[in-house]
Structure formats: structure tokens, C-alpha cells
Amino acid sequence: MINIKEDEHLNRLNHSCAHLLAQAVKHLYPDAKFWVGPVIEDGFYYDIDLGDKVITEEDIPLIEKEMKKIAKDGKRIIRKEISKSEALEMFKDDPYKLDLIDRMDEENTVISCYTQGDFTDLCRGPHVESVKELKHFKLTKFSGAYWKGDANNKMLQRIYGVCFDTEEDLNNYLQELEDAKARDHRKIGKDLEIFMSHDLVGKGMPLWLPNGAILRKELENYIYKKEQKLGYKHVYTPCVGTVDLYKTSGHWDHYKENMFPKMQVDDEEFVLRPMNCPHHMLVYGNTIHSYRDLPIRIGEFATDFRYEASGAVKGLERVRCMCQNDAHLFVRPDQIGEEFKKVVELILDMYKDFNIKNYSFRLSLRDKNDKEKYFDDDEMWDEAENKLRSVLNDLGLKYYEGVGEAAFYGPKLDVQIKPAVGPEVTLSTCQLDFLLPRRFDLSYIDSDGSKKIPVVIHRAIYGTFDRFTAFLLEETKGNLPLWLSPVQINIIPVNNEYHLEYCQNLMSELENYRVELDASEEKLSYKMRESSVRKIPVTVIIGQKEVDNNTISYRLLGSSDTITVTKAEFIKYIEDRIESKN
């Protein structure tokens, strides 16, 4: 899908369209005040203060109509450069523009404004020549949006739109948006019976159905084997901990809002755990460790509970009950680089096996000014961030930096992906932590006999099974590779009376795979369709020909070719595909 912000021409067109939107809104609501109207990846928006007025469904066509009218009028868009004092005078009745001007540096900034007919907006530009170029646009959505993105501020009205050169481009783009909805994991997850939810269980608490459970088990097996080979030790620990545990870790101070409230049991106070670090710290602390034993890698498929804001919950992608493929690596300072590298390699290895290509690395740093969120120890942060940055540079990894995206205890490397619908999310994560080992008073005995504090690397390769599954369903459009498919092979007898026995025998010969036999009293064509709708990768058809020749005919999902082979050839084919993860 085209990135409008990155395309110079479309960027300009959409930026001008944002002004057109503002002008139309001003015509319809003369008291409207305007904040900013930037171009974004999928078009543009404008944040508008309409007083008590709230934009509704009915307003959108009216605004579009006014926009068309202004565009038809075809006024030129005229740029004018002004001084800061002129700007302050020109926008003296507009608190939002004054706020913008106020923050401009008089010396180094050219302040410009653009006028089209009766509408002038403070703007850096550039713009198209005339509003008459703005013919093929659509207002796509609208909502409230906090002023300056701060939930403590007033909520403005945001209107989104998109503009193209031709009607065809616009329609194609809108069609792409529609198509994206078809591969939304919430739809696929329902159609393929991967997961469900129920009001009586609660919001953000998905129930994994049998098909989903098979998929998840395969994911578990895959990463478990990888981790075993890399020397991870797996544990099971409880989903609850005492409040004191989280006071010790610091989560109580820094993360309490994201936790389910504490519960009183006899004279103890418990919380559902939002992460597993504290438990794993205690596992490490259970015995004395020599410098020779490090790194120690403790892994767990651990269920966590987070009190996510009600508006944030989304399918399997953002849930209140999740399972991480978590691990904590306890390392000596001199091992940080190497261990970190191994984690990144494991991530890349896994992405290759799952054929995942659309992701980017984000180095998530703290916001120095946010003393609320982040543990306050400048020296520790600088050390951790510098260390992490140098590891990433050594690895030659391409990444961008995200300030204010770190965990409260340390910086991290996040792998970001873009779902079918909505903003990008983190999948894999790898975090560097100098804090928790100190807070839990962890140590190892160094070569000189002195007690040293280990460094902890937190990492989750899939992130959570939940979100990873959501992503996988969207990437594959539900056409899961053979090794992950809940049902791998569907056997259909042409005639139940004559061919069923052969099918049943075949089934037991294929017992190592997930096989179904469709012995229902339906027509063959109907069963073929069913097999396809259920996205079963391999459909086997057994008729008289196959029975007579002791062969197998099969058809692959998405293909209309029928292939006839011997049983041995068929098993080899299936084996190869599972082995190669196709």
C-alpha cells in the first residue's frame, strides 16, 4: 500500500486537501479553531476545535460537498512569508495558532502562511498551485483526538481524509483498505475457529478454540526446541505474586495502573502478574552462581494479565490475558554483547522460518524528562542505552530510535510490525536491565572471589503467542503453512460405499499428521468447496481409480490441479513440506 507521506507529490496534494477541509469546516462552522493538519501515511487529517459541536456521520457528506464547491471555485493558493510579530498579529484571535507561533524560533524560522480565497492558514507548505487540483478526495473517518496528544488536554475533533490525482487511484486505494479488512485476524480467527471471546469471561480474554490450540502448540514446540538447543532452562511459575514481590521489583510503583487490582486472601495481598521477571529473578536467586555458570537462561511460556484500557483491546493483538514466550538471561557485563547478538539471531532465524518480511527494528529509549514512568538513575540509563546502541551497531542492524518507548527498568530493542488494520505494534522484544538484579540483590561469584551483580536481558521472541498468532493469520490471510495448519490433510472418498474403507486405512497410515476424513453424505464438489473454505492445505480424493491402483490423488489449496502419486510419494511430499516449513 502506497505511503502518501513519503510520496512528494501526493504529500503536497494531501496537505493542500487538509487546508481545503479546514476551509470547508470554517464555512460551515465559523467559530471553528484549527490546530494542525498534517499528512500521514494514509492521507491527511485536521484537528479542529468546534466548541461543543461534535462531528457526526451526517456532517461528513456536508463537509465534502462544501470542499467540492470550494475546489470548483478554483482559487489560487498563495504563499506569503511574514515576520513573527506579523504572525502574532494575524492570528491574535486564534489561541492554537498563537501556541504554534510562540514556539517558533524568530531567528531561524521562516514563518509562512497560505491563502486560498477567504481562508488563510499558518503553514510551512508546500502546496499545490490551486484548490482546483483537489478533485478526487474522500473523508475517511473522524474521531476525538486529544490536543497535542495529551490525554489531560481538551479533546479536539479530528477528521481524516485522503486525496489522489484521479478517481481511479482513489477508488483503488479505498478498495485496498477494504481488502485489508478481509485479512483482519479477527475475521479469519472467527471463520477458521481459531479463537472466540465471551462476555461472561470478559473483555480482552480470548478463548483459544481447538484449531487455535493446535497452532499455538506448534508455535510452542518450535520455539521450545530452539531455546533448548541454545541452552535455555524452562520453568513453570505461578500467575500470581504478592504485592510485596512487585514492590521489590518496582512494578508496583511504575506499573500499577496496568495491573489488575490486588486481592486479599487471608492476610496476604496478591496480584495477577503482568510479567514474569520477578519470578525469574527469584529462580535465579535460589542458588549460588559462579561466573563460570553464566549466562543462565531461564525461559517460560508464561501467562500474564494486564489491565489494558478498555478502548485498547483488540482481538488477539491486544488482550488482557496473554502468554509470553518469555526468558530472562542472567549474564556477566562482558557477555552482554554476545548474548544480545544470539537473541537477535534467534529472532531473525524465527522470522525466516515463518517467512516474515515486513518488520522494522526500533531501539526504544527512555524519555529523560519522564521521571514518573522511568526509574530515576541517569548513570544506569546512560550505561544501558550506550551499551545497547553499541551492540546494535556492532550487529549492523538497521533501526530507528523511539524516545519514551523503553520499559521502566531499561532500554530495549523492539521489532515493530504493521497489522492489517490499525497502528504498528511490537512483536519480538529484547531488553537490557541493570535494575532488577540489584533490586532482588542477585549476585554471582566472580573469578576473584568477589560478589558481582549480573545483568539481565529480558526477551520474548514471538512476543506473545496471542499477538504473534494475530500477525501470522494476517500475513498468511489464514492460509497457514502445512506444518502449522490445524488440519493438514482432508481425505474425501468419492463414494462412501466403495471407497471409505481405503480412506480409513489411509488415515491410519497417515497417523503422524493431522488428518480428517470427510465421510458426510454430500456431493464431492460440495466437499471440495468445504475443504477450500476451511483452508485445508492438502485435499486427498479417493475414488475407484485410486483404490484399484493403490494410489492417492490430491489437490492443493488454491490450485485446481489434481496430482496422483503413490502412498510413499505422498508421505515424502508431506514430510518435505513440513520439514521445509512451507
Add this chain to the structure above:
RNA sequence: GCCGAAUUAGUUCAAUGGUAGAACAAAGCCCUCGUAACGCUUAGAUGUAAGUUCGAUUCUUAUAUUCGGCACCA
């Protein structure tokens, strides 16, 4: 949590201030069949709780959930 919208059968959709309609799925019958939906029959629904009304699925309010954004985040 905030701004908006939605909620009708297992699923996807329709309609109405006065008996809620269809398709697919289900069950029964028919068909015994060679690669994407045979036909017939039956059963099945207005999220929850109040209010207005002679009468509410429809109007109002609350609540829950879902959806689009904002904020937050694995």
C-alpha cells in the same frame, strides 16, 4: 479511560411503534455422486436492565460488548 458508531438465528445480512425475512450452517428426507455450493422439509434470533407507550426489536436512559479513532501498550 476519552470522542463517535454499532449490537437482530451458529454465521452473514434484511425489515418494522402492531405476527421479525433471507442466505449459508444445523437436523430430517431425497440423491450414491470424480474435483468450489442438487432439491425439499423442519427447527432456530431482536445483548442486558429500566423507562415512555394500549403495544417497544424500533423511541429514551443506564449498562455490557464490538467497531473506527485518540490516549496507553507485548
